Amino acid sequence: MSPAVWRRSGFGGAGDHHLSYDGDRYSHRKLRIFGYGFPVATTKGAIRSRWEVVCFKTQEQAAGGWFSPGQPATLQRSVPLEPKLNTSFAVSLCEIHVVSVCGPVREENQDAGIAWRGAGDEVAVIVSDGMGGHAAGREAAEIVVRSCLDAVRKRGARSWEEVFRDSVRAAQSAVREAARDLGGSMGATAAFALVDGLPDAPLLHVAHVGDSRIYLYRGRSLFRLTADHSLVAQMVRDGYLREEEAFGHPDSNVIQRAVGQEKPLEPEVQEPVALDQGDVVLVSSDGLHGALPDERIGEVLQGARTAEEICQDLLAAALAATSQDNITIGCIRVVPGVGKRRPTRVHF
Numbered sequence: 127m128s129p130a131v132w133r134r135s136g137f138g139g140a141g142d143h144h145l146s147y148d149g150d151r152y153s154h155r156k157l158r159i160f161g162y163g164f165p166v167a168t169t170k171g172a173i174r175s176r177w178e179v180v181c182f183k184t185q186e187q188a189a190g191g192w193f194s195p196g197q198p199a200t201l202q203r204s205v206p207l208e209p210k211l212n213t214s215f216a217v218s219l220c221e222i223h224v225v226s227v228c229g230p231v232r233e234e235n236q237d238a239g240i241a242w243r244g245a246g247d248e249v250a251v252i253v254s255d256g257m258g259g260h261a262a263g264r265e266a267a268e269i270v271v272r273s274c275l276d277a278v279r280k281r282g283a284r285s286w287e288e289v290f291r292d293s294v295r296a297a298q299s300a301v302r303e304a305a306r307d308l309g310g311s312m313g314a315t316a317a318f319a320l321v322d323g324l325p326d327a328p329l330l331h332v333a334h335v336g337d338s339r340i341y342l343y344r345g346r347s348l349f350r351l352t353a354d355h356s357l358v359a360q361m362v363r364d365g366y367l368r369e370e371e372a373f374g375h376p377d378s379n380v381i382q383r384a385v386g387q388e389k390p391l392e393p394e395v396q397e398p399v400a401l402d403q404g405d406v407v408l409v410s411s412d413g414l415h416g417a418l419p420d421e422r423i424g425e426v427l428q429g430a431r432t433a434e435e436i437c438q439d440l441l442a443a444a445l446a447a448t449s450q451d452n453i454t455i456g457c458i459r460v461v462p463g464v465g466k467r468r469p470t471r472v473h474f
Contacts, residue, residue, distance in 0.1 A: 219324040220249045221433035221461060225441055226454035229413055236263035237411050237454040238271040242278065250278055250320040251456035253338050255411040257384065258305075258312030266301050266314035270385050273297035274318055287395050290318055290333035294385060294393040301386035313386030316393065317352065317409050321401065321458055328401040328460055333393040336384050339415055341423070342399065343406040348424035351396060355383035373419050378412070404462045406436060413453030417444045433457040 222241040228234065236256035243249045254270035256263030277293030284292070294316060305312045315336025323329040332340050337354040353359060357380035361367040367375070385391065401407075406427060415423065418440070426443050430436040437455045444453050 219247055219461065220321065220328075221459040222249055222251065222457070223433040223437045224251060224253075224454070224456040225437045226411075226452065227441065227445075229449050229451055229453050230445060231448075231450050232452055234264065235452045236267055237413070237452040238264070238267035239409075239411075239454040239456050240271050240275060241456055241458075242275060244278070246322070247324045248278075248320060248322045249324075249458055250275075250318070251407070251409045251458055252319075253315075253317045253409045253411055253454050253456050254385075255315040255336065255338050255413075255452070255454070256312070257314065257381070258310065258386075262305070262308055262310060262312035263314070265304055266312040266386055269300045269304060270297045270314045270316045273300060274316065278320065286320060286322070286331040286398075287333075290331070290393055290395050293318070294333070294335060294391060297385045298387075298391045302388075305386060311386070313381075313384035315381070315411070316385055317411075318393075319407050319409050319456070319458060321407065321460075328405075330399040330401050330407060332396040332399070335391065335393050336381050337378075338409070338411050341408040341410070341420075343408060343424065343427045344402065344404075346424070346428060348420055348427065350420060351399070352394070355394070356381050374416075378416060401460050403460055405460045406433075407458040408436070408440075409456040409458075410440075411452060411454040413449045413451035414440060414444050414455055416451055417447040417449035417453075422447075433459040 220243075222243060224239040224241040226235060226237045226239045236258075237254065238256070239251070239253045241249070241251050252271050252274045254267040256265070256267030256270075258266060273296045274290075274293040277289050277296065281289050297314075297316065301312060301314065315334070315338040317334045317336075317338035317340050318332070319340050320331045321328050322331070330342070332351050334340060334352045335355065337356045337359070338352075339354070340351045342349045342351055353363070356378065358367065358372045358375045358378045360382060362369055362372050372378070383391065408423075408427075418426075422443065423440065426439050427436060430439045436457045436459065440455050441453060444455075
């Protein structure tokens, strides 16, 4: 296999998970610690009757509400958690939500996703789709998410483009090292959406690797902001396939760029996009857009109101379409009434 091409595979039974992170706080229903010391929430309670919960020492142990990393980050097992916890923020500037599930076909969730809000009111959603089989894909996706989050939190004086590029380089190095330790190969996509400039002039910054996507939904129109790094997408760009022929193509699992590849890697970074009131930024793994065409995604978005509803409605639609992959959906929604509308320009 060419080192620049990855084919997805994966099975095992790790469980569904989703995670939200707000400064130094995590929101979750059920927690598990995967390899790098950050919790992910799981949602298979209807399937599993007993949970082994592993979480950080907290300020509000088993009391519901928020859980915060303590000092030190000691591990505790079988901590009862209240079901009222959720993964959504309804802050004064933006709503943020992320959800990730295994899906009806796969036995293991190799996706990872996180939503984050910084002290300066920056908000971000990061989604990664791992590949490599068994624990390798899951570990690769978690490395990508953690590397991107670490880079954002330690931005310093760097531009967001520099942060994106540095985070992918760090993830590339870490995934390659983990693959050597494992004695095999692993890789992951990365889709990174960040909004700053709130509340007056929200600006969207976008970067990605692979075929995880970032969309902008404005008014009643859906815009795909990223171009898939995949064989099928390249065939469409080269004129060998029409867009409608690409959906559901049997080679849609062939990826041409992934974190963990042997060749040097750079993310594709887009020009910043000015956001308006009510705009929705959608970040997804191909478990969503591989099951639903863009037209259907736009239809679902028309009826959704909050970031949480958007994620849950899209998840329900993907499951109803019998998605063949893990499904991860992240959303940033600029709350109507926040920010300044662009003035109407009149040309005579």
